[in-house]
Amino acid sequence: MRNYLIAGNWKMNTTISEARDLAKAVSKSAPHNGNVIVLGCPPFVNIQAVAEIAKGTHLKVGAQNCYFEKKGAYTGEVSIDMLKAIGCDYIIIGHSERRAIFCESNELINKKVIAILASGLTPILCIGETLDERNAGKTFDVLKTQLDGCLAGVAVEDIPKVVVAYEPVWAIGTGVSATSNEVSEAHAWLRNYFVDKCGDFTAKKIYLLYGGSLSDANAKETLAIDNVDGGLIGGAALVAEKFITIINTAVELAGDTGAAPSCCCGCK
Numbered sequence: 001m002r003n004y005l006i007a008g009n010w011k012m013n014t015t016i017s018e019a020r021d022l023a024k025a026v027s028k029s030a031p032h033n034g035n036v037i038v039l040g041c042p043p044f045v046n047i048q049a050v051a052e053i054a055k056g057t058h059l060k061v062g063a064q065n066c067y068f069e070k071k072g073a074y075t076g077e078v079s080i081d082m083l084k085a086i087g088c089d090y091i092i093i094g095h096s097e098r099r100a101i102f103c104e105s106n107e108l109i110n111k112k113v114i115a116i117l118a119s120g121l122t123p124i125l126c127i128g129e130t131l132d133e134r135n136a137g138k139t140f141d142v143l144k145t146q147l148d149g150c151l152a153g154v155a156v157e158d159i160p161k162v163v164v165a166y167e168p169v170w171a172i173g174t175g176v177s178a179t180s181n182e183v184s185e186a187h188a189w190l191r192n193y194f195v196d197k198c199g200d201f202t203a204k205k206i207y208l209l210y211g212g213s214l215s216d217a218n219a220k221e222t223l224a225i226d227n228v229d230g231g232l233i234g235g236a237a238l239v240a241e242k243f244i245t246i247i248n249t250a251v252e253l254a255g256d257t258g259a260a261p262s263c264c265c266g267c268k
């Protein structure tokens with residue numbers, strides 16, 4: 001039996017009515033009490049509406065970003081407590097679009113990880129190399145620098161409360177997913193990184209998601225790979241039928257027993 005987290009990153013898409021329609025369709029397909037968690041991360045302004053639809057279903061709701069300070073003069077920012085109050089359980093942080101377009105550093109992302117954990121929510125920490133970095137043979141140096149920086153000061157017992165999403169930048173939104181070999185190699189490296197950091201038992205509890213052109217067409221192949229515990233899905237998460245196919249693929253691969261997930265703190 002395997003556990004999966006299937007997460008949709010809706011990015012800057014969906015008006016409120018589109019968000020409601022998507023949430024209604026997806027929430028009906030979120031499996032009941034199984035070992036597959038389904039998550040939708042709409043834009044900030046649609047979170048509350050989606051959370052109301054998700055209530056009483058097995059769809060979880062998350063945000064795509066947050067600020068680490070509690071409150072105050074931070075024009076344009078949204079706090080973790082604000083997100084928690086409207087029904088968020090997860091917050092994506094360090095997405096490559098935020099790193100590249102909004103100049104987010106590992107140091108800033110680290111502050112967000114620590115603040116999210118302190119609030120009891122689950123951070124989904126995105127990491128990944130650019131094509132130039134991959135071609136220069138620097139993939140694992142980049143991943144190590146990102147992980148070391150973003151997880152600095154996080155206690156070993158809190159590490160499994162962090163979900164890690166490996167998203168090679170060159171595979172995002174391009175329709176060109178990483179090959180099975182590339183995903184397998186990166187995820188094995190990630191698992192080993194955490195074995196070194198916190199031991200075998202704890203490392204196995206960490207959800208390692210793959211993201212980057214993951215779709216209904218390649219979900220079976222990708223989700224079957226060892227050390228892939230789910231996906232962070234962009235484009236295909238905006239089309240209910242495609243996202244539901246990915247959910248159903250995970251349910252099939254999980255060998256869903258109908259048992260409740262082993263832990264509710266974010267880890268597997």
Ligand code: 13P
Pocket residue numbers: 009095167171172173174175211212213214232233234235236
């Ligand atoms: P795509 O699935 O559109 O490639 O986006 C992946 C992503 O960035 C999810 O966070």
